[in-house]
Amino acid sequence: MLLSCYVFPHQSARVLELHLLSSPSFLHHGDTHVMDNTDIHCVPNTLMIVGLASMGINYFASRICQDALDPGRFPRWKTFLKPYFGCSVFFTTLMLISVILSYAMKGSLETSLKIGLKNGIRFYKDTDTPGRCFQKQTIDHLQMEFQCCGNNDYKDWFEVQWISNRYLDFSSKEVKDCIKSNVDGRYLVDGVPFSCCNPSSPRPCIQYKITNNTAHYNYDHQTEELNIFIRGCREALVNYYMGLMNTIGAVVLSVFLLQSSVLASVRLLQTSMEAVAGQENVEIETEGYLLEKGVKETFMEYVDPVLKLLLLNQVTPPEAKPEAGATGTTTTTS
Amino acid sequence: MALMKVKFDLKKRVKLAQMLWLMYWFSIMAGVLVFSMGLFFKIELRKRSELMDNNESHFVPNILIGVGLLACFLSASGGKICYDSLDSTKFVKWKSIVKPFLICCLFFNILLIVTAAMCFAMRIPLEFTLAEGLKNGMKYYKDTDTPGRCYMKRTLDLMQMEFRCCGNNNYKDWFEIQWVSNRYLDFSSKGVKDRISSNVDGKYLMDGVPFSCCNPSSPRPCIQQQITNNSAHYSYDHYTEELNIWKRGCRDALVSYYGGMMNTIGILVLMVTLLHIAVMIGLQYVNTSLSTLVNPEDPESESEGWILEKTVKETFTDIMAKMKAMGKGNQVDEGANEEAAATVS
Numbered sequence: 001m002l003l004s005c006y007v008f009p010h011q012s013a014r015v016l017e018l019h020l021l022s023s024p025s026f027l028h029h030g031d032t033h034v035m036d037n038t039d040i041h042c043v044p045n046t047l048m049i050v051g052l053a054s055m056g057i058n059y060f061a062s063r064i065c066q067d068a069l070d071p072g073r074f075p076r077w078k079t080f081l082k083p084y085f086g087c088s089v090f091f092t093t094l095m096l097i098s099v100i101l102s103y104a105m106k107g108s109l110e111t112s113l114k115i116g117l118k119n120g121i122r123f124y125k126d127t128d129t130p131g132r133c134f135q136k137q138t139i140d141h142l143q144m145e146f147q148c149c150g151n152n153d154y155k156d157w158f159e160v161q162w163i164s165n166r167y168l169d170f171s172s173k174e175v176k177d178c179i180k181s182n183v184d185g186r187y188l189v190d191g192v193p194f195s196c197c198n199p200s201s202p203r204p205c206i207q208y209k210i211t212n213n214t215a216h217y218n219y220d221h222q223t224e225e226l227n228i229f230i231r232g233c234r235e236a237l238v239n240y241y242m243g244l245m246n247t248i249g250a251v252v253l254s255v256f257l258l259q260s261s262v263l264a265s266v267r268l269l270q271t272s273m274e275a276v277a278g279q280e281n282v283e284i285e286t287e288g289y290l291l292e293k294g295v296k297e298t299f300m301e302y303v304d305p306v307l308k309l310l311l312l313n314q315v316t317p318p319e320a321k322p323e324a325g326a327t328g329t330t331t332t333t334s
Numbered sequence: 335m336a337l338m339k340v341k342f343d344l345k346k347r348v349k350l351a352q353m354l355w356l357m358y359w360f361s362i363m364a365g366v367l368v369f370s371m372g373l374f375f376k377i378e379l380r381k382r383s384e385l386m387d388n389n390e391s392h393f394v395p396n397i398l399i400g401v402g403l404l405a406c407f408l409s410a411s412g413g414k415i416c417y418d419s420l421d422s423t424k425f426v427k428w429k430s431i432v433k434p435f436l437i438c439c440l441f442f443n444i445l446l447i448v449t450a451a452m453c454f455a456m457r458i459p460l461e462f463t464l465a466e467g468l469k470n471g472m473k474y475y476k477d478t479d480t481p482g483r484c485y486m487k488r489t490l491d492l493m494q495m496e497f498r499c500c501g502n503n504n505y506k507d508w509f510e511i512q513w514v515s516n517r518y519l520d521f522s523s524k525g526v527k528d529r530i531s532s533n534v535d536g537k538y539l540m541d542g543v544p545f546s547c548c549n550p551s552s553p554r555p556c557i558q559q560q561i562t563n564n565s566a567h568y569s570y571d572h573y574t575e576e577l578n579i580w581k582r583g584c585r586d587a588l589v590s591y592y593g594g595m596m597n598t599i600g601i602l603v604l605m606v607t608l609l610h611i612a613v614m615i616g617l618q619y620v621n622t623s624l625s626t627l628v629n630p631e632d633p634e635s636e637s638e639g640w641i642l643e644k645t646v647k648e649t650f651t652d653i654m655a656k657m658k659a660m661g662k663g664n665q666v667d668e669g670a671n672e673e674a675a676a677t678v679s
Contacts, residue, residue, distance in 0.1 A: 127553035140550035199491035202478035
């Protein structure tokens with residue numbers, strides 16, 4: 001049967017998906033330091049669970065297919081098939097939901113990156129505070145790798161003191177003036193860290209006094225584009241993750257379609273084999289179907305018991321109340 | 335007295351042929367692996383060809399690519415021979431080819447060993463190439479307006495950031511060259527004029543390094559300029575400051591990177607050689623066991639297989655005698671020609 005040789009390459013697709021998702025590149029471990037909350041982790045976690053589950057689903061599907069070739073061996077799967085289909089449908093819909101979720105969470109990803117980067121820039125100088133001592137290294141690596149500077153753009157560095165007080169000479173006039181001129185007593189400079197420097201610039205990097213054209217020879221900061229990275233890191237990171245999500249989304253959707261068709265085929269196989277069971281002549285024609293009744297009827301069939309359970313809860317209290325009322329009145333009279 | 339004689343019956347022969355066929359599949363994959371390693375190595379060398387001297391040789395990766403392809407081809411043929419050996423009618427057409435094929439395999443294995451040795455030995459010329467190339471690269475760092483050299487700055491910056499290194503031997507190499515272009519120097523300022531006049535060649539040298547030498551793990555913002563001047567920066571001693579800029583030289587970093595890659599490839603090629611020697615011996619057994627059937631008509635009869643028909647010494651003397659005979663044969667022909675020529679004239 002062509003079904004069994006159809007399922008085996010599906011197994012390999014499944015393994016590939018699992019490898020893709022469990023690879024650490026999906027969520028850079030270092031990037032989690034610049035994310036405020038990690039709700040977005042539910043997407044790769046779900047995908048990994050679904051990948052593992054569908055490995056199991058496809059393995060059983062291939063076993064069922066193999067046994068379907070022998071009408072004598074097929075009946076032993078009878079009791080297993082109903083829960084199997086229930087689980088498979090659940091995990092397949094979960095796959096679809098996770099893809100939709102990954103696009104829906106873009107907003108939350110952006111917000112958490114915004115807050116995380118803001119904190120990262122604020123704590124850049126705190127290399128002696130435990131818990132924050134690696135912020136500098138993380139932000140520097142991030143800016144160099146994604147070719148970005150600051151949160152929205154490089155001007156974010158002008159609003160934060162990113163040079164630690166340990167390295168400022170408070171006895172010098174220049175430092176004292178700078179601190180006095182600032183309301184909060186912070187040492188703000190119109191300079192950026194070295195990791196904002198663009199290697200493609202034709203001139204050596206200008207990090208300090210960026211807005212001051214006279215401080216550097218032959219320099220106009222309005223027209224100088226290649227000196228430091230213009231892009232903000234939030235935009236760079238969101239683009240990177242969205243690109244990744246698009247690729248993974250496309251792959252997961254195609255796997256979802258493949259999986260659904262496998263499940264539909266196994267269902268058809270099951271129903272057509274059921275008609276053959278117990279027959280003397282196994283070469284007769286039988287019909288296979290996906291659902292015994294229509295979609296609406298099948299849905300009502302499953303939902304009715306649940307509704308009855310809920311309604312039953314509502315019916316019994318009103319019955320108990322008049323009885324309680326009756327016993328109450330009888331006690332008062334006696 | 336044959337070398338390593340083994341008795342075979344039909345079952346054993348079939349098992350040998352099947353196992354050998356499987357091993358040939360593995361050796362095809364190994365050949366593909368060697369080919370892709372050669373390709374990868376070539377691409378890596380190409381990526382940094384700007385940092386190497388002009389006469390960098392791509393000899394080793396080319397050999398690896400050729401050997402990989404040849405291994406695939408030989409393994410595929412060997413596998414086909416194995417497959418056909420199970421059917422005595424099909425094997426007949428291969429009978430005459432098997433012996434020269436095995437000799438080819440032997441030479442190929444020797445080639446593989448030589449390739450592995452070359453992989454390990456390539457480190458030395460590479461070191462010289464890199465030393466020369468990096469020196470030139472640093473010289474042309476400032477020439478971002480000269481066509482042909484305009485990307486040198488970017489290449490060097492990216493390399494120093496990626497390999498965590500600074501300069502050729504160490505960061506002091508940057509102090510000896512002018513890496514700031516004249517386009518960005520204000521020749522009317524006193525500071526610049528003093529510096530240039532104090533230098534013999536009129537170069538603008540300073541004790542500073544480019545930003546790509548900065549170490550992100552440093553707790554303080556990077557100090558690139560006036561590195562050796564302790565008083566220029568607060569709370570700074572350049573002798574004890576370890577994390578400010580990268581200490582390692584780029585030549586060391588690149589040589590250890592490429593050296594590691596070549597060691598891995600060399601070990602892989604040696605393992606592939608072992609695999610090929612094993613399949614060669616296996617094929618020899620298959621060949622000899624099929625040609626010594628006790629009853630040639632009956633495929634189920636017993637046979638013997640061996641590696642060499644006589645002992646190693648005797649085989650060697652045989653080969654020498656054959657080569658001498660071939661040489662003498664030429665001489666005899668020439669003598670006959672001379673006589674014929676003499677009689678004619």
